[in-house]
Amino acid sequence: MYGLVKDKITLVTGAAQGIGKAVAMIYAENGATVVLCDLNEEKVKEAAREITTQSGQKCIGMKMDISSSKDIDAAVSETLKEFDRIDVLCNSAGILMHSLVVDMQEDQWDKIFEINMKGAFLITKAVAKVMIKQKSGKIVHISSCSGKKPTREEAAYCSTKSALNGFVKVCALELGEYGINVNAVCPGATDTEMVRKNFITSREIEQEWINKTALKKLGTVEDQAKAVLFLSSTLADHITGEAIIVSAGEMMTQ
Numbered sequence: 001m002y003g004l005v006k007d008k009i010t011l012v013t014g015a016a017q018g019i020g021k022a023v024a025m026i027y028a029e030n031g032a033t034v035v036l037c038d039l040n041e042e043k044v045k046e047a048a049r050e051i052t053t054q055s056g057q058k059c060i061g062m063k064m065d066i067s068s069s070k071d072i073d074a075a076v077s078e079t080l081k082e083f084d085r086i087d088v089l090c091n092s093a094g095i096l097m098h099s100l101v102v103d104m105q106e107d108q109w110d111k112i113f114e115i116n117m118k119g120a121f122l123i124t125k126a127v128a129k130v131m132i133k134q135k136s137g138k139i140v141h142i143s144s145c146s147g148k149k150p151t152r153e154e155a156a157y158c159s160t161k162s163a164l165n166g167f168v169k170v171c172a173l174e175l176g177e178y179g180i181n182v183n184a185v186c187p188g189a190t191d192t193e194m195v196r197k198n199f200i201t202s203r204e205i206e207q208e209w210i211n212k213t214a215l216k217k218l219g220t221v222e223d224q225a226k227a228v229l230f231l232s233s234t235l236a237d238h239i240t241g242e243a244i245i246v247s248a249g250e251m252m253t254q
């Protein structure tokens with residue numbers, strides 16, 4: 001495409017499928033080397049092979065549980081051993097489980113926080129240490145419109161994504177002096193397994209969601225990946241601490 005991340009060493013979490021995989025693909029298509037990390041080892045290795053074949057770029061798939069600092073340290077060490085630096089991090093790993101507050105189980109609450117928020121902290125900490133030494137870097141977290149507005153049955157999820165938007169701002173403040181930009185993309189409803197499993201479970205519900213948007217369409221993973229690519233490139237050199245909504249105008253109409 002445009003070579004927006006040409007020769008950059010990029011690391012993507014949650015890269016086996018959905019938005020993370022689309023980000024890995026668009027990075028590779030724009031000239032980057034990509035390290036794809038995910039809990040699902042088989043699927044992430046398959047995604048890396050597929051992207052290498054399609055883009056001709058070097059891609060590696062690695063198993064990594066985002067809630068485990070041991071796994072993260074291993075993935076970062078392996079990336080540095082192989083490529084010596086990390087220019088871009090996109091953290092897309094995340095989970096969603098629906099439940100009313102009064103029905104929510106404590107372990108369900110904890111799991112959503114462990115992956116969506118503690119995971120974001122752990123991966124940022126590990127990669128920021130590398131980027132501080134390099135005195136440059138771009139970090140993009142995948143947050144959500146649910147971090148900006150309440151959604152029924154998403155108390156834990158909304159809380160993690162609101163917290164993530166706050167975390168992004170503090171990281172931007174602390175890391176800016178080292179030439180590191182930290183931002184988030186907040187997707188609206190985007191056609192992935194997460195959405196199909198949890199709430200867009202019929203043609204009728206899909207149409208309801210489409211009707212909520214100004215542009216009258218459901219997001220694609222490529223819609224999100226394009227925004228992430230922008231924030232990961234020199235085009236966004238002057239942008240930091242932002243959580244940018246990519247929702248076809250869904251946020252305006254609710």
Ligand SMILES: NC(=O)c1ccc[n+]([C@@H]2O[C@H](COP(=O)([O-])OP(=O)(O)OC[C@H]3O[C@@H](n4cnc5c(N)ncnc54)[C@H](O)[C@@H]3O)[C@@H](O)[C@H]2O)c1
Pocket residue numbers: 013014015016017018019020037038039040064065066067092093094095096115142143144145146186187188189190191192193194195
């Ligand atoms: N799809 C949407 O409409 C939407 C909207 C707003 C925000 N988001 C956010 O976008 C991100 C990606 O979501 P998606 O829709 O692509 O979902 P998805 O379920 O298709 O993909 C999520 C990926 O994260 C991985 N993952 C889950 N737990 C993990 C862990 N502990 N360690 C490492 N990887 C793990 C999964 O294996 C999977 O490959 C999430 O953070 C989600 O909250 C999605």
